[in-house]
Amino acid sequence: MASSRLRVAVIGAGSAGLCSARHILSRPLTFEPPVVYETTGQVGGTWVYIEDPRNDFYTHSSMYRDLKTNLPKEIMEFPDFPFDPSLPSFIHHSEVLKYLEEYTDKFSIRPHIKFNTRVVSISPVIGDHEPVSWRVTAKNREEEVEKFDAIMVCVGHYSHPYIPEIEGLKDFQGQVMHSHFYRYPEVFSSRSVVILGCGPSGVDIAMELSLHADQVILSHRGPPLTWTPPGNISMAPPVVSAAPNTLVCEDGRKIQADTLIFCTGYKYNYPFFASGAEHGDILDWGFLEGEDIESPDLGKGHLPPLYNQLIHARYPTLGFIGACKIVVPFPLVHCQAQFFLLVLEGKRPLPPPELMLSECRQQLIKHRASGLPLKYLYRLGLNQWEYNQWLADAAGFEPLAPVMRKLYEVTRDFRGSDPLIYRKLNFKILNREEFEMYMDETKE
Numbered sequence: 001m002a003s004s005r006l007r008v009a010v011i012g013a014g015s016a017g018l019c020s021a022r023h024i025l026s027r028p029l030t031f032e033p034p035v036v037y038e039t040t041g042q043v044g045g046t047w048v049y050i051e052d053p054r055n056d057f058y059t060h061s062s063m064y065r066d067l068k069t070n071l072p073k074e075i076m077e078f079p080d081f082p083f084d085p086s087l088p089s090f091i092h093h094s095e096v097l098k099y100l101e102e103y104t105d106k107f108s109i110r111p112h113i114k115f116n117t118r119v120v121s122i123s124p125v126i127g128d129h130e131p132v133s134w135r136v137t138a139k140n141r142e143e144e145v146e147k148f149d150a151i152m153v154c155v156g157h158y159s160h161p162y163i164p165e166i167e168g169l170k171d172f173q174g175q176v177m178h179s180h181f182y183r184y185p186e187v188f189s190s191r192s193v194v195i196l197g198c199g200p201s202g203v204d205i206a207m208e209l210s211l212h213a214d215q216v217i218l219s220h221r222g223p224p225l226t227w228t229p230p231g232n233i234s235m236a237p238p239v240v241s242a243a244p245n246t247l248v249c250e251d252g253r254k255i256q257a258d259t260l261i262f263c264t265g266y267k268y269n270y271p272f273f274a275s276g277a278e279h280g281d282i283l284d285w286g287f288l289e290g291e292d293i294e295s296p297d298l299g300k301g302h303l304p305p306l307y308n309q310l311i312h313a314r315y316p317t318l319g320f321i322g323a324c325k326i327v328v329p330f331p332l333v334h335c336q337a338q339f340f341l342l343v344l345e346g347k348r349p350l351p352p353p354e355l356m357l358s359e360c361r362q363q364l365i366k367h368r369a370s371g372l373p374l375k376y377l378y379r380l381g382l383n384q385w386e387y388n389q390w391l392a393d394a395a396g397f398e399p400l401a402p403v404m405r406k407l408y409e410v411t412r413d414f415r416g417s418d419p420l421i422y423r424k425l426n427f428k429i430l431n432r433e434e435f436e437m438y439m440d441e442t443k444e
């Protein structure tokens with residue numbers, strides 16, 4: 001007898017994919033065990049450190065040797081699976097990988113993962129207007145095709161470096177790399193290094209390099225630093241052009257540099273959605289054509305139109321778990337995965353597709369008015385807490401504890417005011433509303 005339970009494919013076994021699988025497995029009456037496709041040989045995604053990155057974006061993450069988390073473990077953790085409480089608040093990346101491996105085993109996810117299997121194509125099988133199922137083609141040694149009722153896309157967005165256009169860059173004779181390929185600072189000994197971008201990776205890598213390089217120049221457009229960096233770190237406006245031995249900044253300043261490191265973030269990339277109507281036009285925003293919105297780069301954008309940054313506005317059985325930016329990822333995907341599964345179970349009705357598309361359109365108009373680039377369309381920042389609360393209220397599951405937002409804000413303020421010392425902080429959550437904190441003077 002055919003099963004009436006839903007079959008869901010989970011693409012990726014990083015934190016988002018593992019969390020999605022865990023929640024599918026906890027609903028055995030409605031869902032068959034998931035099929036989790038993972039292109040590498042292990043779980044963990046971002047948190048798998050590969051010492052020797054090959055020039056293949058899929059086989060390594062951006063993790064560098066000495067990275068410690070920039071969020072305390074007390075808010076990074078999934079609400080139903082705590083980190084080892086004996087660990088300090090800011091931990092080495094290997095502890096996060098260990099945690100994700102333990103999560104995998106605790107919720108018996110591993111038997112459902114197809115390792116070394118890359119999804120190469122996903123397309124809807126369209127019935128009367130709606131997709132009745134999804135066809136997933138995956139490649140291990142050979143290609144295999146399977147059908148599913150729903151898809152949870154959990155491939156992350158830290159694998160495809162974004163490199164801004166810099167005039168004359170190909171003539172620059174120094175070393176050019178993206179932070180995706182950075183591993184440790186010793187190899188930059190006695191060099192003059194320009195870091196373009198002053199986000200968390202730019203600042204962290206500058207600190208690491210300052211112990212070995214001759215000089216480190218943080219090139220960025222942001223406001224002046226509110227903290228005093230080590231003596232061999234200086235600031236410069238963004239690099240806009242290059243000559244064989246020089247990098248030229250926006251204000252005309254010329255820098256003699258040995259190395260340029262792009263800490264300029266990443267692009268979304270969903271190569272398994274082919275373009276064209278026969279593949280469902282998943283990444284297509286064509287519904288905006290003829291509208292009074294300027295959308296010159298939408299055709300090139302690789303972002304799908306998502307209702308509530310989560311569900312494809314035309315295909316409600318296609319969920320994107322963890323596609324939002326500037327968030328605390330594990331608790332966020334914990335909420336998104338549950339919301340999406342409750343939708344699939346029919347327990348949380350969605351508006352009709354016309355309305356979801358219209359909401360996407362409104363979101364885009366608002367975003368355009370903000371002047372921010374399209375890649376930040378799904379950036380949540382401080383709004384993530386209302387968003388998580390909305391998901392929980394709308395679908396009826398336990399919301400995140402309010403203490404998480406408080407702890408997030410304290411961490412953000414400390415990190416902004418002094419990135420040299422914030423990792424010495426330790427937190428202890430007392431209850432859903434309160435936490436304690438103290439500075440550990442003994443640690444480096």
Ligand code: FAD
Pocket residue numbers: 011012013014015016017037038039040043044045046047058062063064068069070071076117118119120154155156157158201272321322328329330
């Ligand atoms: P990923 O971890 O990227 O996992 C995606 C998985 O999908 C990978 O295993 C990949 O192999 C697989 N995959 C991709 N394409 C396919 C395909 N076609 N078929 C099959 N499998 C596929 N977050 C924090 O909370 N705290 C921090 O301190 C922190 N520090 C960070 C530091 C760096 C340098 C970076 C890059 C990120 C950091 N993050 C941090 C964010 C981190 O990425 C998230 O915590 C989280 O791990 C993202 O999980 P994910 O599952 O969405 O994506």
